[in-house]
Amino acid sequence: MPPNILEMSAEDLKQAGNKCFQNGDWLGADKKYSQAIAIDPTNFALFTNRALVRMKLLRYEDVINDCMSAININRDAMKGHYMAAQALIQLSRPSEALGFAMTAYQLAIAQHSKSATDVANVVLEAKKQRWKKLERNRIDKDNSTLKQMKELIKTESERKIVELRELQWDSSDKERDFESEIDVIREDARVQMDELENVFARADPQRYKPREVPDYLIDSISFSIMTDPVVTKNGHSYDRSVIMDHLRRSNTDPLTREPLRQEDLRPNLALKQVCTEFLEENAGWAVDY
Amino acid sequence: MFAQKRLQKELHNIHNYLPPGIGIASASDLSIWKMDIQVLDTNPLYADQIYRLQFKFSQSYPIEAPEVTFVKEDGIEIPMHPHIYSNGVICLDLLGKNWSPVQNVESVCMSIQSMLTSNTKNERPPGDDNFVRSGYRSPRNINFVYDDDTV
Missing domain, CATH: 1.25.40.10 (Tetratricopeptide repeat domain)
Incomplete structure (x- = not known):
């Protein structure tokens, strides 16, 4: 027990x-x-x-x-x-x-x-x-034309579905699989909308600029964009959580190998501001950059 | 941790550019890479030879150093050097106590390349036989003595 x-x-x-x-x-x-x-x-x-x-x-x-x-x-x-x-x-x-x-x-x-x-x-x-x-949201808003065209696709597919439903109501044909036909209509509409969005995206030069994170926003240990940069005595900046990982293993400056303690790190507020603003505008791709 | 992402980026970078005499032999996953290095000047010890380095990365890379050794494969030998044991283990402070996470695969290859370029002694480290017989493969388990600055 x-x-x-x-x-x-x-x-x-x-x-x-x-x-x-x-x-x-x-x-x-x-x-x-x-x-x-x-x-x-x-x-x-x-x-x-x-x-x-x-x-x-x-x-x-x-x-x-x-x-x-x-x-x-x-x-x-x-x-x-x-x-x-x-x-x-x-x-x-x-x-x-x-x-x-x-x-x-x-x-x-x-x-x-x-x-x-x-x-x-x-x-x-x-x-x-x-x-x-x-x-x-921004894309949808910017492109009211796109929105209207998406509405058209939606209305058209809904009209087809209603038609099918009416047919289904009147029909005695047990063999015909109306549900999967309706699924096909929905899927077609979805694909059409995706394609439409792609075409509009390509036509928008704002979103066609090269997607690169500048080197000065990249942490030289993790190779990712910094979110909380701190600066060492020699003026080089690292992301706080990354340099702390390093300091747990070795109390040295990664570049000069001079002694470096956690207390010696200072926040780099200006750089942090730049990183934050960059992420505001580009987080969708810059996080995985 | 960030090992995977960092290695992906390093791989991307070295596919785009590598210094002369350094090449990728294989990097099919993110745990073991093989890099080929050549000595470019006319050092008679290494003329016309290609050597192969194996990099083993842990989940803690680059906070932790990669394990770097020379490997023997078909037609590829271990270079003769007073800091390189005949089983491929390299005695280099950069890969041990002086590792820094700002180092990378490319910079390690370049350091080892220049270590070969500047060498003139056609010999193995003292105690090579014993060392190789003792079966140490992992450089991390060894306390090297880095006192010989002449090579």
Whole structure:
């Protein structure tokens, strides 16, 4: 007989949950953490643990709820902000995700977390997703002609579907597969709209300029665009989370090999501003550049 | 971590340009690359020879140094050098305690190329036989003595 759960402490249940998690038993872990929370609803780590399990189970709304509970108990719960951002990205809610991701990043830096580079990547991911959404809106708005033409395609395909439905209503032909014919009409319309968008995109010189990130915005260790540049004594800038990874291994300046400590790093605010503005305009492609 | 992205970019860069005497032999994935190097002047030790370097990258590259060794393949030998053991292990501070994450595959190749170019001694490191017999393959496990500045 397993011990009666009423006799198990929240800590025991948490350990049991962790064990399930390690074995890849997400549902078991979810159950144990839930029982632990029922006993001790004030321990934020129980909520972040359960959020991680629910991330595995793709239950993103629940992840966000658990993260919010964790944050309400402890405002500095870095993992709570971090996972909320990840879940919101999965739900295509980039603006909210960005807010959580930026807080997570600040907490990760303040807490010297080894996850800082991963958190910084989530910030970029949120910026990229937001850019893509805004870009879509902008294109749609700029091209009212495009919008009208897309309406025409839509109206035409809807008219065909209505026609088919009427036929289906009157028809006694059991062999004919009306549903897949309707699917074909919808798919055709979608392809037509994509093609139309491509044609308009090519005609727009603004969006046809070369997509390159200038070298001075690129971190010379990770080769990616910087989001939080810091400058060393010799005047060279690196992304904060990346140079911190290096300093954990070796307290030297990567270029001069002189001693360099984390305390010697200074934020490069002007460069940060340039990076932020560049990402505002180009995040959609610059993040993966 | 950023190992994959960085390696993809390095690969892209070296496909576009490499200094004379350095070439890609293979880079089919992002964990092991092979690079060919040639000594360009008339150093009789290495004239008309192509040597092959193997780069092994960990998930922590470039924070952690790659493992770089010479490899012996059909018609390709290990170059003779007082800092290169006959099993291909290279004794170079740049690949050990003096590694810096701003180094890259191209710069490592160039350092090793110039290490060969400037060498005049047709010999192996002292204790080569013992070292090779002891079976060390991974340069990371060895504490080299970097005290000989003459080569």
